[in-house]
Amino acid sequence: xxxxxxxxxxxxxxxxxxxxxxxxxxxxxxxxxxxxxxxxxxxxxxxxxxxxxxxxxxxxxxxxxxxxxxxxxxxxxxxxxxxxxxxxxxxxxxxxxxxxxxxxxxxxxxxxxxxxxxxxxxxxxxxxxxxxxxxxxxxxxxxxxxxxxxxxxxxxxxxxxxxxxxxxxxxxxxxxxxxxxxxxxxxxxxxxxxxxxxxxxxxxxxxxxxxxxxxxxxxxxxxxxxxxxxxxxxxxxxxxxxxxxxxxxxxxxxxxxxxxxxxxxxxxxxxxxxxxxxxxxxxxxxxxxxxxxxxxxxxxxxxxxxxxxxxxxxxxxxxxxxxxxxxxxxxxxxxxxxx
Amino acid sequence: xxxxxxxxxxxxxxxxxxxxxxxxxxxxxxxxxxxxxxxxxxxxxxxxxxxxxxxxxxxxxxxxxxxxxxxxxxxxxxxxxxxxxxxxxxxxxxxxxxxxxxxxxxxxxxxxxxxxxxxxxxxxxxxxxxxxxxxxxxxxxxxxxxxxxxxxxxxxxxxxxxxxxxxxxxxxxxxxxxxxxxxxxxxxxxxxxxxxxxxxxxxxxxxxxxxxxxxxxxxxxxxxxxxxxxxxxxxxxxxxxxxxxxxxxxxxxxxxxxxxxxx
Numbered sequence: 001x002x003x004x005x006x007x008x009x010x011x012x013x014x015x016x017x018x019x020x021x022x023x024x025x026x027x028x029x030x031x032x033x034x035x036x037x038x039x040x041x042x043x044x045x046x047x048x049x050x051x052x053x054x055x056x057x058x059x060x061x062x063x064x065x066x067x068x069x070x071x072x073x074x075x076x077x078x079x080x081x082x083x084x085x086x087x088x089x090x091x092x093x094x095x096x097x098x099x100x101x102x103x104x105x106x107x108x109x110x111x112x113x114x115x116x117x118x119x120x121x122x123x124x125x126x127x128x129x130x131x132x133x134x135x136x137x138x139x140x141x142x143x144x145x146x147x148x149x150x151x152x153x154x155x156x157x158x159x160x161x162x163x164x165x166x167x168x169x170x171x172x173x174x175x176x177x178x179x180x181x182x183x184x185x186x187x188x189x190x191x192x193x194x195x196x197x198x199x200x201x202x203x204x205x206x207x208x209x210x211x212x213x214x215x216x217x218x219x220x221x222x223x224x225x226x227x228x229x230x231x232x233x234x235x236x237x238x239x240x241x242x243x244x245x246x247x248x249x250x251x252x253x254x255x256x257x258x259x260x261x262x263x264x265x266x267x268x269x270x271x272x273x274x275x276x277x278x279x280x281x282x283x284x285x286x287x288x289x290x291x292x293x294x295x296x297x298x299x300x301x302x303x304x305x306x307x308x309x310x311x312x313x314x315x316x317x318x319x320x321x322x323x324x325x326x327x328x329x330x331x332x333x334x335x336x337x338x339x
Numbered sequence: 340x341x342x343x344x345x346x347x348x349x350x351x352x353x354x355x356x357x358x359x360x361x362x363x364x365x366x367x368x369x370x371x372x373x374x375x376x377x378x379x380x381x382x383x384x385x386x387x388x389x390x391x392x393x394x395x396x397x398x399x400x401x402x403x404x405x406x407x408x409x410x411x412x413x414x415x416x417x418x419x420x421x422x423x424x425x426x427x428x429x430x431x432x433x434x435x436x437x438x439x440x441x442x443x444x445x446x447x448x449x450x451x452x453x454x455x456x457x458x459x460x461x462x463x464x465x466x467x468x469x470x471x472x473x474x475x476x477x478x479x480x481x482x483x484x485x486x487x488x489x490x491x492x493x494x495x496x497x498x499x500x501x502x503x504x505x506x507x508x509x510x511x512x513x514x515x516x517x518x519x520x521x522x523x524x525x526x527x528x529x530x531x532x533x534x535x536x537x538x539x540x541x542x543x544x545x546x547x548x549x550x551x552x553x554x555x556x557x558x559x560x561x562x563x564x565x566x567x568x569x570x571x572x573x574x575x576x577x578x579x580x581x582x583x584x585x586x587x588x589x590x591x592x593x594x595x596x597x598x599x600x601x602x
Binding site for chain 1: 385388392395397411461494567578581582592594
């Protein structure tokens with residue numbers, strides 16, 4: 001079916017603009033055309049679609065990417081292997097020469113700090129939608145969401161940083177499935193997904209709000225799906241951090257002097273293991289995550305062990321500090337402050 | 340043919356209504372019958388985010404993640420659960436603006452053809468989402484759950500832009516859109532807490548929700564509720580969250596508990 005046929009189908013299905021209809025005439029053929037035009041002219045326009053193009057600023061009113069303590073696995077459905085992997089991780093590993101240009105996996109779109117930049121990729125011949133592209137950030141590769149029905153490649157195919165993603169529309173919701181991503185951390189250095197993970201995104205647009213639900217499944221590091229949501233708001237004033245070429249440099253002299261050194265922690269030796277417990281009185285068993293920690297009944301299990309800590313004194317959030325009163329002006333005012 | 344041309348002109352000029360062309364107008368189907376998605380059943384909240392503010396009562400003064408006004412901070416700094424208990428206001432953190440983020444289970448049923456009932460086991464609360472007009476007057480009592488007006492949002496028809504080559508080759512018309520979502524606007528609230536440690540919302544807060552369902556091929560069903568709370572008195576900007584629920588096969592884990600000001 002060529003593009004003309006597609007156009008014909010569109011007209012049949014959705015009608016034709018009134019302006020294209022000829023004026024009344026007495027000719028028989030023209031009358032026939034008029035009948036068709038009249039019928040289409042009163043058909044409600046149905047060309048609307050959900051357009052995702054643009055820059056969507058992260059709202060970020062949750063702790064998806066804001067956890068402060070290095071060991072904060074609260075509510076993460078990690079398997080035993082996933083927990084062991086998380087607790088062995090030393091963020092200094094990112095300074096190793098061979099890891100400095102390692103990117104985050106696609107799930108980072110939900111937990112990273114930057115906006116989502118959606119671009120529509122048309123088929124070069126038909127100009128129909130071929131894919132949606134989420135542009136990359138400085139440390140997350142772009143995600144191409146193929147909409148043309150192509151299959152996912154063999155499990156032995158290369159695993160690029162951005163993975164391989166296909167999408168389908170279900171009503172006004174775009175569902176995308178990503179496979180073939182590399183191993184990477186999924187909550188700002190607190191837990192990992194493997195190269196066998198599958199990520200399902202659901203993109204729901206409601207006005208200028210885009211809600212993304214991410215369902216991550218991983219037979220290696222997760223015992224149950226890890227599901228997060230994030231809201232984004234369409235913006236005309238984006239604060240982007242584009243993906244550019246990465247060049248390794250010497251970050252930690254110790255790693256440079258001894259290239260065989262791999263920063264890590266041995267089992268049970270993570271120095272920040274007890275930070276959340278010390279700061280918030282949350283039992284360590286909860287801090288270490290696991291599927292049971294994300295269900296409401298887990299509250300019963302910790303109720304008797306939890307004592308509310310003293311009031312927050314630092315890094316508590318809240319309103320911004322009040323602006324200083326305006327400096328007095330006029331003859332009685334003192335000298336202007338020096339820059 | 341001339342008559343047909345005249346008829347066409349009449350239609351085009353609007354003298355003949357669409358209803359007349361399509362036959363007698365059909366009465367609208369009630370919301371229950373026209374529901375594009377089935378929300379009924381038991382749902383459990385999945386607490387994978389904001390854990391330390393939801394699963395335990397956070398310490399006093401912990402306001403991270405909330406864009407509050409200085410007035411809100413003054414109110415929250417004075418939070419005293421004993422006072423709330425003495426005043427019989429243990430349910431202040433179970434009001435509509437916070438309820439869907441309270442860990443627990445939902446039981447969703449149709450109360451009648453135009454009212455969707457949301458019961459929670461945490462705090463034993465009931466929200467009534469009414470389709471159609473929900474009039475409130477100045478003397479309508481304010482409640483923890485307020486007055487919720489609901490409407491179905493139907494998906495727009497798909498267009499060839501989104502068709503795959505295989506679909507186009509088959510010369511098929513654009514596929515019928517499936518699914519939809521539920522929009523709920525809640526007003527007439529009694530002032531309550533957004534967070535258990537006393538972060539307030541006022542009685543003039545307005546909450547707008549979008550309920551989106553996802554049925555996976557493996558049978559799992561997920562519910563995301565995009566929630567926007569607007570309250571210029573206590574919030575410097577809209578509060579936007581998206582609590583998440585997973586469907587359960589039955590109510591065997593339903594566990595009603597009363598409101599608590601401390602836990």
